[in-house]
Amino acid sequence: MTKPILKNKERIDQLFSTDVKIIQNKDVFSYSVDSVLLSRFPKIPSKGLVVDLCSGNGAVGLFAATQTKAKIVEIELQERLADMGRRSIELNQLENQVTMVEDNLSNLLDHVPRSGVDLILCNPPYFKASVHSKKNLSPHYLLARHEVATNLEDICAVSQQALKSNGRLALVHRPERFMEIIDTLKKYKLAPKRLQFVYPKQNKEANMLLVEAIKDGSLEGLKILPPLIVHKDNGEYTDQVAAMYFGTDAQPQAYMYVLECADGSLYTGYTTNLKKRLKTHNAGKGAKYTKSRLPVKLLYWEAFNHKNAAMKAEKRFKQKKRAEKLAYIKSQTDESQ
Template sequence: MTKPILKNKERIDQLFSTDVKIIQNKDVFSYSVDSVLLSRFPKFPSKGLVVDLCSGNGAVGLFASTRTKAKIVEIELQERLADMGQRSIELNQLQDQVSMIEDNLNNLLAYVPRSGVDLILCNPPYFKTSKSSKKNLSPYYLLARHEITTNLEEICAVSQQALKSNGRLALVHRPDRFMEIIETLKKYKLAPKRIQFVYPKQNKEANMLLIEAIKDGSLDGLKILPPLVIHKDNGEYTDEVFAIYFGKETGPRAYMYVLECADGSLYTGYTTDLKKRLKTHNAGKGAKYTKGRLPVKLLYWESFNHKNAAMKAEKHFKQKTRAEKLAYIKDKTDTAI
């Protein structure tokens, strides 16, 4: 299955540092930066068994599939989210490695051997429930974000039962629950080993933390990693986060470019060689669209350190109206040719 049927309001998104595609629906569930960071944080076993608790639409486990050859079991209580995850598994043709289970995580041992799991990943509900809780109107997000069907205590208890001795639990959570997280981990003989605080911008308070614990491990040797900042002051990703989303620079720079055709229309593409690509277009070999609208001239370009970033910029630019495209180019005249 390479093209699953999308349901109402669904779309397919991709983490551009990988080939993995995820079925999303903003009204039901969409992964965010916390899922991406969690899938890149822990030390992955080269083989064995990995479990993704509270898996939502399966993003964490699917992203993790690029970092290990281990079998990955995802478990999600909500039928709608589990269905999205299953179709994403099929979309990526990962059925031999990744499986989705629709069930309560308290039943995990019905699907995996006790003390048989090498790594557990969990992006859990962050918020305790109370009468004053700020609850999302969507029932899907309500269950995903608030401790209604599970909580930190249950997650640690299940992890303690399922993990091998020296197996690892990796969580992404809220800094305001840091002390509770540490105490709960210790209660279930899960020794915290690596912690990283995540900040939306410099000089802002941390709004996430990543933590990795080892079952039956020593309480000595805890490492506090350098802080991870998500955005620069101008709103762009920091270099570290950009590399997570788009991959490190592995080859020549890439470009999103805009051509003005002979009939005045605009064409957008990406390339790693602007001069060669322009010559190819004017030779009638660049694209079917430009072939009948020659000659073309280079109107604008942007440079990126990875082709996937250029492809994303191309995609976003194509979604603009002609007026929006021209306004965008005008605003960026200092970088245009």
Template sequence: MPSLLHDGERIDQLVASGVQIIQSPDVFSFSLDAVLLANFASIPKRGTIVDFCSGNGAIALFMAPRTTASIIGVELQERLADMGKRSILLNNFENQVSMEQLDIKDVHAKIKSDSVDFITCNPPYFKEQPNSKKNPNPYYAIARHEIHLQLDDVFRSASKLLKMNGKIAMVHRPERLMDILDSMRKHRIAPKRIQFIYPKESKEANTILIEGIKDGKTDGLKILPPLYVYGEDNHYLPQIKEMLHGTK
């Protein structure tokens, strides 16, 4: 559908779901992290789902075929939000998925408190340090560093939006686990499921998936089996292949 594409953009496809996404090398594109989170999340069959830090809408779009819930993507950057809106049209998801260009800190002004069943979030991973080296591309810098959004902002807003027993699932980096757990507890979200992702069996974990429940009991945390991405031959292992291509 060329009319939906702007100069320099392309259409990529997640073969496993048939979902197509408008992307550009000029801005932050979706990665395996988005696919991992969409597969990890305990997506409800109905209700309302909000995707924080939605970027070009990848996670929202990946979830859409698996639920009848209405899905709202929330993205700060205008260009990414616009790409997400056009990808929604590309996939004919406009009756189910929408995109709001909005700061997550202000999201309760647009979405009613205590009204959301589930939230997903692929936030900036790196703490904002005055002297830290950042990508000169502002789209990449904002997506990767806590310039506009910190963990506390995510869980504060999530706690306001979620119904009692509503859930939030996040992808992040293992070195931030204690920060994540501290922030979840501070904002009445009990961690319930954690999974560590490893590039290979011989490597340290480089990604973490975590899911919590608002006002849930503080016991009962489950650590899921580890997930390995590549075999020793540097090819995707069967479970990852299935997420990406729909086949083992």
């Protein structure tokens, strides 16, 4: 991979189940779980032409690129995001496969042949634009989240024109717009064929909807897939989602740990390397609290598939009283035996 030129506040994130790296900037745009789910939802054609509409910084199309030899055209209206996408394409050395086009999606047929696209991926603005909209002050997020520059109707209309007969459109959207989505797809002869509701946690309401439709397909045979749960109760990804992020053979990415200090007190932290962190603590360099209470020993730890989950577990554990902490450790240790 080539070394990219990062601009102010930019960082590089990686989907660890692949080698793909994405240039991100939280002030402008950052891909989230919806982009990952969309890139893994439809069957990606092995060859042909794939289009990523409303591509943002190009994450969905780049994630899809690892699954196919098809040419991928990404369409993004915002100059800043399109620039980030182009540099991510260069970073991953995918210039021969992926192209970023800075344009309104209504001009899609200026860049791809009519009735020539095998698959369209789209992570569109979710919210209708109105005087009552809770609009983000950032113009980048305003366009990404609200139907200002495009809307569901425009997306379905241009998809109908660009897709081959039996070509497919895959969308991620909001469940509360389910009926509107189905009606609009049918209006443009895009037959819904696969549908999956996504839930942030068990027993929570769905907050995302994945839909796949086929151009000129029969309106019969819609499949409702099993619910997809994103997080376990402890905040880490479920096994299905973790596999998308880290691969099926992924090792733990982070740990919440509890130390017993020389004076009997407890210290809680998180780390990505338990052995190294314990050694650092006992060298007097781990934390101000443990430095005066050496030596320390590892009393308990939990493994997580991403750092944020370990940090949340650390925060929850620190809120417990000492007796509650010891009772929790005992209950978890007893369960594992």
